[in-house]
Amino acid sequence: MLLTDYFYPNPDLSWDIALSCGVQHGTIRLPEDADFDVTSPSHLHTVTDRFRSRGITPIIVEPLPNALHDHIKIGDAQRDMCIEKFICLMKNLREEGIHTVCYNFMAHYGWTRTAKNLAERGGAHVTGFSLADFRPDETLLSHEQMWNNYQYFIKAVIPYAERYDIRLALHPDDPPLPSLGGVARIFTSLEAIRRGIQVVPSSHLGVTFCQACYHLMGERLEDAIPALADKIFFVHFRNVCGDKTCFRETYHDNGEIDMAAAMRLYARYGVDVPIRVDHVPTMPWEQSSAAGYDAIGRLFAIGYLKGIMQGVEPEHHASVM
Ligand SMILES: [Mn+2]
16 A cells, blocks of 8 residues: 545645655645646646655545536536546646546535534544434436436546546545435445446546445445455545444544454455545644644544554555655
């Protein structure tokens, strides 16, 4: 496994914490302000250079920029223009040595939580979701529309993903409910994910294995990891308690998933890909700026991940230094 962490495009405390933990590779979010042109090689280079100058090599982009993806997921009049821009972005990513894009196909509602202040060990806080507390907007997209929009997108971009050697890594729906606020969700089971990555047979179409989403689907990791092994391009190391209608995030050592057992499964089935911690707690005394993505909780999460990686894959000790 290759240790990465998630970075916003401008340096912040997360950068320093990751560097302190020995992280050398980045899963990066591209700027979302109007000044950033996703089709511009020089704009992209400015961002990647910022990382490299601090000793972080960007290797993954996550998510596919929302300004493009929302139109693609909804399938509106700007869809084709956005697909063209994404193809251009893939070409530019190759030039920067970035070969993986983590994308999802949740329309209108991305990863959704209904609480940000649930108590976790020692005075920390985590986010959570309860369907009973969810208040939807007035929207409607059917299961069939979402599948059609997904297939339209994949068929349009896969030939270029292959040409530019960009691996598209599908993240499951979070939470994995059949619909949320009148919007159908189509990647809510192992079977649906398998169907999704078979829309076009391609070595460049696979998954981001967000462990907790599969657990919340009710899938066993002992089944899901072997079933997807050669299609796992990226792992989200995440733990939770609960089920898809009501759950909360946890410290990475304090949820229902046996994290060391998951790592042993990756090793046993030959999954040797980039990995990052996902949804960390907000620590006591920490001012939250992005619940689930605050900085200080990463210190424990990355250290815990690194320890498990070294315990399961001692031969990889040097690569995660
Ligand atoms: Mn995830």
